[in-house]
Amino acid sequence: MPDDIDEEEDSVKIIRLVKNREPLGATIKKDEPTGAVVVARIMRGGAADRSGLIHVGDELREVNGIPVEDKSPEEIIQILAQSQGAITFKIIPSIKEDTPSKEGKMFIKALFDYDPNEDKAIPCKEAGLSFKKGDILQIMSQDDATWWQAKHEGDANPRAGLIPSKHFQERRLALRRPEILVQPLQVSNRKSSGFRRSFRLSRKDKKTNKSMYECKKSDQYDTADVPTYEEVTPYRRQMNENYRLVVLVGPVGVGLNELKRKLLISDTQHYGVTVPHTTRPRRSQESDGVEYVFISKHLFETDVQNNKFIEYGEYKNNYYGTSIDSVRSVLAKNKVCLLDVQPHTVKHLRTLEFKPYVIFIKPPSIERLRETRKNAKIISSRDEQGAAKPFTEEDFKEMIKSAQIMESQYGHLFDKTIVNDDLTMAFSELKTTFDRLETDTHWVPVSWLHS
Numbered sequence: 302m303p304d305d306i307d308e309e310e311d312s313v314k315i316i317r318l319v320k321n322r323e324p325l326g327a328t329i330k331k332d333e334p335t336g337a338v339v340v341a342r343i344m345r346g347g348a349a350d351r352s353g354l355i356h357v358g359d360e361l362r363e364v365n366g367i368p369v370e371d372k373s374p375e376e377i378i379q380i381l382a383q384s385q386g387a388i389t390f391k392i393i394p395s396i397k398e399d400t401p402s403k404e405g406k407m408f409i410k411a412l413f414d415y416d417p418n419e420d421k422a423i424p425c426k427e428a429g430l431s432f433k434k435g436d437i438l439q440i441m442s443q444d445d446a447t448w449w450q451a452k453h454e455g456d457a458n459p460r461a462g463l464i465p466s467k468h469f470q471e472r473r474l475a476l477r478r479p480e481i482l483v484q485p486l487q488v489s490n491r492k493s494s495g496f497r498r499s500f501r502l503s504r505k506d507k508k509t510n511k512s513m514y515e516c517k518k519s520d521q522y523d524t525a526d527v528p529t530y531e532e533v534t535p536y537r538r539q540m541n542e543n544y545r546l547v548v549l550v551g552p553v554g555v556g557l558n559e560l561k562r563k564l565l566i567s568d569t570q571h572y573g574v575t576v577p578h579t580t581r582p583r584r585s586q587e588s589d590g591v592e593y594v595f596i597s598k599h600l601f602e603t604d605v606q607n608n609k610f611i612e613y614g615e616y617k618n619n620y621y622g623t624s625i626d627s628v629r630s631v632l633a634k635n636k637v638c639l640l641d642v643q644p645h646t647v648k649h650l651r652t653l654e655f656k657p658y659v660i661f662i663k664p665p666s667i668e669r670l671r672e673t674r675k676n677a678k679i680i681s682s683r684d685e686q687g688a689a690k691p692f693t694e695e696d697f698k699e700m701i702k703s704a705q706i707m708e709s710q711y712g713h714l715f716d717k718t719i720v721n722d723d724l725t726m727a728f729s730e731l732k733t734t735f736d737r738l739e740t741d742t743h744w745v746p747v748s749w750l751h752s
């Protein structure tokens with residue numbers, strides 16, 4: 302039980318804290334101009350904070366009767382570490398009043414992995430909070446511009462840990478940026494498709510080789526923002542709202558189409574895909590708006606100018622594209638729209654209107670690929686007769702490499718990762734994910750709800 306006893310002068314306080322196995326939850330520093338040892342930070346929810354007796358800026362004079370003026374912070378920490386039971390501090394309280402707390406109400410999604418033990422800049426590694434990309438953190442204090450205090454959402458332990466602030470993390474990541482920039486997303490020209498499978502389900506053209514589609518070179522690099530944190534808020538779809546757009550991302554040949562097809566046939570009333578636009582002439586067996594929406598080259602180009610396409614490309618002098626309106630029309634039928642796109646497109650879809658949920662389909666290990674894909678055919682790679690070919694070792698390696706690059710470059714945009722090892726299991730995981738998406742509460746960017 303902490304005590305609070307006044308001594309000689311009013312301004313000096315003697316306080317006693319009983320130390321159990323948990324750390325005190327405070328950091329100290331030497332105030333350079335005066336040489337005084339002061340409390341630098343109180344970890345929210347820690348023992349010192351809960352006692353309410355120690356505050357940031359308090360000057361530390363003695364620990365257990367030992368004067369600390371001429372001691373370094375490391376030596377003082379040593380004294381504290383060796384102390385058991387009650388510890389007595391003699392302090393001169395700081396004059397600064399604590400600002401009223403507006404803390405604990407802000408939640409962020411971490412967009413990078415963080416290990417304080419690897420961070421040379423953190424003032425106290427033991428006080429750091431480690432987290433993984435995608436974790437939801439509750440911000441407990443932003444008093445310090447460089448080091449925020451946070452805890453994992455839902456963690457029963459009230460003690461906060463230090464994390465780099467958004468501004469600080471952005472600055473140091475920006476300095477490291479050139480390394481990231483040199484890595485193109487596509488690993489070979491053969492697979493350099495500007496758009497891809499969204500077209501396949503409704504396209505009957507067996508000769509189409511999507512590797513012929515080209516995308517703008519600049520699209521293969523994502524230079525825009527440095528992913529650090531995103532403020533999020535809980536969201537649960539209301540009955541009268543559209544379903545969230547489901548975006549599927551994955552390397553060529555991973556089985557995205559197969560999974561999408563299985564979902565569609567599992568409930569044709571509930572799931573839908575977009576109808577692509579094309580400028581190629583309609584064939585006799587085709588109907589406008591079924592296989593494709595057939596439009597003129599001129600109109601297509603105007604639509605491109607007006608940003609009406611999510612993705613588009615050219616093949617054999619004809620344009621093909623997925624329009625934003627085609628997504629809207631699936632959603633308007635009160636269906637879940639399944640869309641697969643190149644990962645660099647995802648950020649353009651992250652709007653209040655679509656509230657996309659992004660699923661990354663990842664290949665298993667190369668050994669499992671060899672085993673599971675024995676009878677599979679890679680549709681994007683065709684022989685001279687236009688028939689799909691069995692997978693080669695090279696295809697497997699490219700699939701794995703491409704998945705790694707996608708994950709490192711766009712992983713912060715993925716809500717869920719499903720490994721397509723055994724098809725039945727991957728499908729069942731996908732189905733569960735969809736069911737949860739429709740009923741459970743999920744964390745979404747605050748900008749989607751309060752803009």
Ligand SMILES: Nc1ncnc2c1ncn2[C@@H]1O[C@H](COP(=O)(O)OP(=O)(O)OP(=O)(O)O)[C@@H](O)[C@H]1O
Nearest residue numbers: 553554555556557558559673677678681722723724
């Ligand atoms: N888990 C799996 N086990 C075995 N075969 C699979 C699995 N997933 C997909 N396949 C097979 O792999 C082949 C490629 O799948 P699919 O066409 O769906 O890939 P994709 O990611 O859409 O790539 P592409 O863009 O080349 O079409 C198909 O023959 C499919 O049946």
